[in-house]
Amino acid sequence: MFKVAVVGRPNVGKSTLVNRIVGRQDAIVEERSGVTRDRKSYVAAWRGHSFELIDTGGWLEAGDALEVKISEQARSAMADCDIALFVVDAAVGITSEDADVAELLRRISKPVIVVANKAESESRRFNSWEFAALGFDDLIPVSALHGVMTGDLLDVLIDRLTENAPEGSIDLDDGENSETDVDDGIFSVAIVGRPNVGKSTLFNRMVGDDRAVVHDMPGTTTDTVDTVIETDIGVLRFLDTAGMRRRAKEASGTEYYSMVRALKAIDSADVAILVVDGQEGVTHQDQRLAERVDAAGSPVVVVLNKWEDLSSEDKLIRGEEAEEKLAFLTYAPFIRISAKTGLGVHRILPAVQNAIVAYRRRIPTRELNVAISEFQTVHPPKGTKILYAVQGATDPPTFTLFSSRPIDAGYMRYLERKLRERFGLGPTPIKMRVRRRSD
Structure with a gap:
């Protein structure tokens, strides 16, 4: 399947464009930069052709540690795609950050379509042609928010994807909603927990790739990231979710939609890995989240993370406290690990496999x-x-x-x-x- 990366500097409307193309509110959109941090993939279709659409965080030449990691994710998506949708802001014009992204795309040598977003008015559509100075052949002015010219953009995209494709290499959509494509029979594993307990570090350790942005600031993951990988126990879909810290009705903005995605992942997952900060111990928030996971009816593997820095006495105390406070998860195995060093992580997949076997067990x-x-x-x-x-x-x-x-x-x-x-x-x-x- 062709890969299409949506790239550009922060806050130009990349996620709004993604939502417009996939036809549903999957990517989190908010009027501030840095909301999208990880690569996230969707299956989209146009004119009978399906393709993988990759939403990325805003790319910056320099920044703090988190911004650098977000830019690395965007750079990886550019390098891995078949074509890039380079989104710019028609209301602002060319910026130095746009020029930096353009230079990076030229070095990567992938086909590029410049998407001049926020071109709602005729004057903005006319002025958007200044982006031709970036040096790419295809330029389409659109309004992702209102849907203006997005059909024309998709026509050009499909033409570019298919014009040089070998015969038989094109994926034809069967006409069904692409949202059903995730129901492919692959066993899904959701990694859930409070913010900053090490979920994304564990996710990256288990999938073997820095797919999710990891940073020592609570709330780094703002959406659910899923990756399908071949493991020793078969093909699994891992879902890295945003940290949940309060009731859904008390959250607002990005946090609310992140929580909705995480709850949806819990409900749809076949197994949940509940990550707890082993140094801090089980908190009231952990207990409430565990109750929510238990209510979903799927198997649970409890992971006590950050175990490497505890003394022998503290390990004994924290382990007993965890099993007591989460006693209602009588069936769940408790695994002590360090996602940072890899200590004990090898025990998680066998526990997941046991859960899969038990979950599907039929007794004569x-x-x-x-x-x-x-x-x-x-x-x-x-x-x-x-x-x-x-x-x-x-x-x-x-x-x-x-x-x-x-x-x-x-x-x-x-x-x-x-x-x-x-x-x-x-x-x-x-x-x-x-x-x-x-x-």
Whole structure:
């Protein structure tokens, strides 16, 4: 699939253009620079041709440590793309930063279409031709916010992508909404946690590439970044999410939309890796986030990060506190790691694999009922009898128990624990339902 990088200096409307092309509000847009920090990819289509659209942060020749990392992400996207959409601001004109980006694009030697954004009026469209001085053949004035000339831009883009493409190399869209393309059967793993607990460092360590911007300032990741990689346990989609620090209804602006993306990632993921700052310990915010992850119904792997600087005594204390405060995640493994040094990170994928196996486990009806009968013999329920049991679904394992009378909560917890032990369901949540049936 062709790769199209959307590049330019900060705050020229790159993410607005991305949203216009993909046809939905996926990229976070706010009227200040630096909101987009990581590369993020989307599948878009035009005239029956699909392509990968890569949104990047604003490129700057120099800046602070975070701005340098954002620029490195943009530079990588430029180097890796088949064509670049170089977005400039028609309301401002050519700036020194625009000239710097143009020089970088010429050195990379990739095809470039200059997109003069914010050209809503006729006068701005006329004045936008000054950007021809940047030295590229294709120049299209558009208004990404209002949709003006974006169809013309896409026509030129598809023409440039296909005019020199070898026969059979072009991806044809099947007419379905590209949003459904993510439902490809690949197991997805969301990395979630509070800000600045090391999620992006862990994400980069696990995917083997500096894909997400890492910086020691809370809130660096403002959107969900996903990467599909081949691992020792098969193909996985890793989702690096923004840190969540408050209730969604209390957040505003960029933080609100970042939180919405993160919550969506939690709900859609097959496994969640909950990252906790091991030095700080489990906070009230960690507990609330863990409850939200647990409510999503997917397996959870709890990772206690920054473990390398703790003393032996502190490690014991922090580990016991974490398991006590997150006791409702009875099925979740707790793994001590250092994402920075790689200590213990190798244990995460096996835990994820165990969770995948347990999440998809289906128990034969006969084996299930033999086990339920044995459990009742050892510890009979009070005032009732379980007559029959079936597993109605997987992802997660869901059991329906047919009994003569209601079953109390304590006995249901007993059955859940015994089923986990008998059938190796430890790393996944279990759903259990009761239906009354007369003897």
